Amino acid sequence: MRKVSCEIIKDMLPLYYDSVCSDDSKRMVEEHLSECNNCKVEFKKIQDEIHIPEKSIIENRTDSNVIKNISTSWKRLRLKSFIKGGIITALLIGIIILGYVGLFKWEINSVSTDVVEIRDISEMEDGKIVYYADINDGYSLNTIKYDMDSEGNFYMTPLRPLIKKEAQPPYGLEKGYDFIDIKVQEEFRGKEIKRIYYGTPKDKILIWEKGMVLPKASEEVEKYFGLE
Structure with a gap:
């Protein structure tokens, strides 16, 4: 098999990392990496740059959960405020109606x-x-x-x-x-x-x-x- 240049392999490394290249290309990259230290170093850089440490993933998930909890609590507070406002409004309307009826319609004198x-x-x-x-x-x-x-x-x-x-x-x-x-x-x-x-x-x-x-x-x- 004709030896593939490092430049070609470097261009294919991101595809190889994402597993979106063909099986033949995958074998070609792996064979080259087994023999070329420079390309190995280049591949290691790609892994370090793209890979997110597990600790960061956990922290991100925690932050996401915190945001979700805050959003849920805010929605609950909005719902409670809406219900409370509706009850207060209904009570005020009831008081106004009762006051009007009591003063102008309720014939008791x-x-x-x-x-x-x-x-x-x-x-x-x-x-x-x-x-x-x-x-x-x-x-x-x-x-x-x-x-x-x-x-x-x-x-x-x-x-x-x-x-x-x-x-x-x-x-x-x-x-x-x-x-x-x-x-x-x-x-x-x-x-x-x-x-x-x-x-x-x-x-x-x-x-x-x-x-x-x-x-x-x-x-x-x-x-x-x-x-x-």
Whole structure:
């Protein structure tokens, strides 16, 4: 076999080291290295330059694991912060909604009878008790709570939220006729109604009591409630 020059072998050493040369080229390089010290030295340099010491590999792996752990911890912290932020946001929104409902929608304040006038109390042909309520403090009213105690006292309590709204026409329950159907209420509650009050047990206006004779409702009132 023709002897191969060192220059050719040096060009092939990187391929030989990476095991990407053909079998024939591999044998040729190995035969040359067995005889040529200069090329052996050159090959040793390539090995030293490319080879990473085991200690360095371990350190690199350790550094990589540290980075991965830091990245994982950071992602967990981001997730926890996101969840925490979501919970806080939901709580704040809930508090705002509850505050709004409590102040503007939750009707818990009763109207003092000092600003209430009840007039034109009468009885309709079907037995309903009709009255005209005039709340003259300038604020609107949308809710009347019905309640009854064990002694047969029936209360119609006007309720408002903490934050009141000014009354604007067309008026609601603050100005206008309303009625109470005694028969329906007695059937529903299973008790006899003896008195009807507008207000609360401690602050009330008597509208009707058993045995009271009321004037007949006018034709206008009958028509207003659609009975004529």
